[in-house]
Amino acid sequence: MLLTLTTTRAPADDLGFLLHKHPGKVQRFDQAFGTAHVFYPEAGPDRCTAALLLDVDPVRLVRTRGKNSPDFSLGQYVNDRPYAASSLLASAMAAVFRTAMRGRCDARSELAATPIPLEITLPALPSRGGPRQAERFFGPLGWRVDAAPVPLDEAFPAWGDSRHVTLTLTGTARLADALNQLYVLLPALDESKHYWLAPDEVDKLLRAGEGWLAAHPERAAITRRYLPGRHALVRAALGRLADADQAPEEALSQPEIEEHADEPAVPLAERRAQAVLEALRAEGARSVLDLGCGQGRLLTRLARDGAFPEVRGADVSYRAVEIARRRTRDDAAVREVFQGALTYADARFEGHDAAVLMEVVEHIDPPRLEAVERVVFGAARPRVVVVTTPNAEHNVRYEGLAPGALRHPDHRFEWTRAQFRAWADRVCAAHGYQVRHLPVGDDDPEVGAPTQLGVFTR
Template identity: 60%
Template sequence: MLLTLTTTHRPATDLGYLLAKHPDRIHSFELPVGAAHVFYPEADEQHCTAALLVDVDPLRLTGEGRGRGRGRTPESFSLGQYVNDRPYAASSLLSSALAKVFRSALRGESRDRPELAAAPIPLQLRVPVLRCRGGANLAARVFAPLGWAVTAAPIPLDETHPQWGESRYVDLTLTGTLRLADALNHLYVLLPVLDDAKHYWVAPDEIDKLLRAGAGWLADHPERAVIVRRYLAHRRALAGEAMARLAAQQLADEPPVDSVAEVEREQAPRQPSLALRRREAVLAALTASGATRVLDLGCGPGALLSALIGDRRYTEIVGTDVSHQALTLAARRLRLDRLPERQRDRVRLWQSALTYRDDRLRGYDAGVLMEVIEHVDPPRLPALEDAVFGHARPATVVVTTPNAEHNVRYEGLGAGQFRHPDHRFEWTRVEFADWVDRVAAAYGYVAEIRGVGDDDSEVGPPTQLAVFRTVGTGTTVGTGTREVAR
């Protein structure tokens, strides 16, 4: 079975850094059912293609899954373990190979090109023979909402006898501009979904694998029920638990049902939610900063924490909130009581008010205030600024807040109304830029302002994001050194 990944990013050979596989070499790996090989059919400045070839040993395959219990498999007849399409057609076997061969790329890590790993690049993925139960239509339904242009050409049973019709296989090509990590995680989840016949026993820990690989996109996917059911081999108990956890994520990520987020979903049901795009923008900023020890300040029920814990680059993750109940929900969402000790030791949840200095928060690489400042009464903002930028003073601070000007684009949102009933204020772009300028000057940071969401030519994007970075040594606090990009 074969997968090819092609990019036209310049220089295209940077794909080798992202995959951690040198283009001039052939890389081979042992698998439980055979071997995997990575090689580059083409590698120059304009085009670079990496190929993953999985060579399945039919004799070794016969032992896979024997006596493992329930699960949907197509090889139920007596010779099915010996006569099947597993060595030739992409399936869950290819997904397993991806997890082993491209482990760091799946996590979005690149020692040599961290900024590129965090950025969308032009990609074309091709699986020339994919077992697809549901045909080309299902392939389009699961990949298109993720930003892919999908070409799924059915493969005829016999090209010399077209009257025999189509086979159960498709030649799949995906084209888009995405992060390589996102592209690989899409394949990791959706290849076995389309195959609909996993080659191994599906245990409860498969739920964690699914939610980890689907972080940031599965909860909002229009076909999530099909994806969950098939990925978990139609085991109702496991699928029910996974759907419940995804529903809890959505409730935690979005404002109340009478808020503007509900209007966003109604207006664009097949588009990623603003909450998802905001979280992805924050994660991209953290990745670009190179941070490994991160504070989620005002973490709430843990929407960002769940994404951070799935990325091994973050060696220490701290979530703080003034609400004990929010921290309890975050712990439940992260399933801290079930995590392995090494994973659990990476995460801390502390009750803390952001308007008071807290010595525990000093010395971290990055801090995030995601949709937090607008919940603080304006007279208390100077205390928050002092506690975060002055006392805790992370090397990088990422702040997001609504753009008040964009509110006119939301039907049903009256004049003077805020997007959430707990908001104390919402700033225009000028007001936010003035605040960013003032804080950067007062505490010795430089800052850059970006937009999140579709940028309206008249009223700007729905969310504003600022990245503050500490000025290099020798800079005096309060000198006004800043690089604010609007």
């Protein structure tokens, strides 16, 4: 199976720096199921192509899968795995291009952060759903998708097409983003995994999908197909994606998996937003500042609630601010959405009845948290501050979360209930507030609710 990556950004052969593979060498990497080769069919200043060729050993593949393989005995040896891109290619890509997928390139750090023109080609890709499925998965990410069906046998056209396509993606993206999208979407298109799915597969999905999967219109289908047959893992992954800041608000109105009767009627992200609104109403807040507003999910709720005639949002991410502005441009209550860092005093933070830090503090490095406290509770000093954060004790109830893992790749920490109360008490003592604590979500008698909420008032 073959994957090629081509760029024309001059000097094009800097692609070798991004991939950490020298264009003048042919390199070999042993895998549990075969051998991966990296080479450059062309490498010049105007155009450079890197190729990943995976030579799958069917016998070795059977041995790695062991006795639990669902295939009938002959099917373990006679299949399309040596020729068609699948989860095996994604696994090899993660091993061979690990540093590139993390977006690291010490020699060309500015290039690693820059979108570059790319053409990606996969001559044989299993796509359950055909070319249209490939377009549905890759199109919303900004790629121009050319997916041509592969006939079962060119000598017998009446037999029709196979389930494979020849896929070419053309667009401009960071190389790390392109590789992570391929890592997730290749096995999702195939709708099959060729290794045992451990609970940490959810963490792998969220790491590779960070920044794009939560906002993808097909994220539920992608998640189900990436984790085939593992309904508990799918529920855990979709729940954590719904908590991600990139999740579009319209996706929160109903459960992602309707066939499971035990799925909560209202997703946690929706219950959290509702709890914040109720706390603000109870305190009589009229002007509200959403600190760390992200892409504006809560801003739209505040603006359309009717109880808050003056709403503003701030976020450190310029991209998130632009999206939030577009999302709320027709909402008269939203007076301003601006870029700002919570670690620095800003006059625009002042003069509000209430401020909200919804799922924000856990994204801040602990040494910088005291600066945020001074800015919010000391300098801005609104009458009400509403803070929500995950309850680390509840993590044991997420089947797809590995022991000791955090719910989101960008979380710097997650507090237990006692830790959150200790932090809240310290803030109140330092800045003249008092706090009441509320659970958000089902309040488990042993480990508490999944989200903890504090209402600070002065």
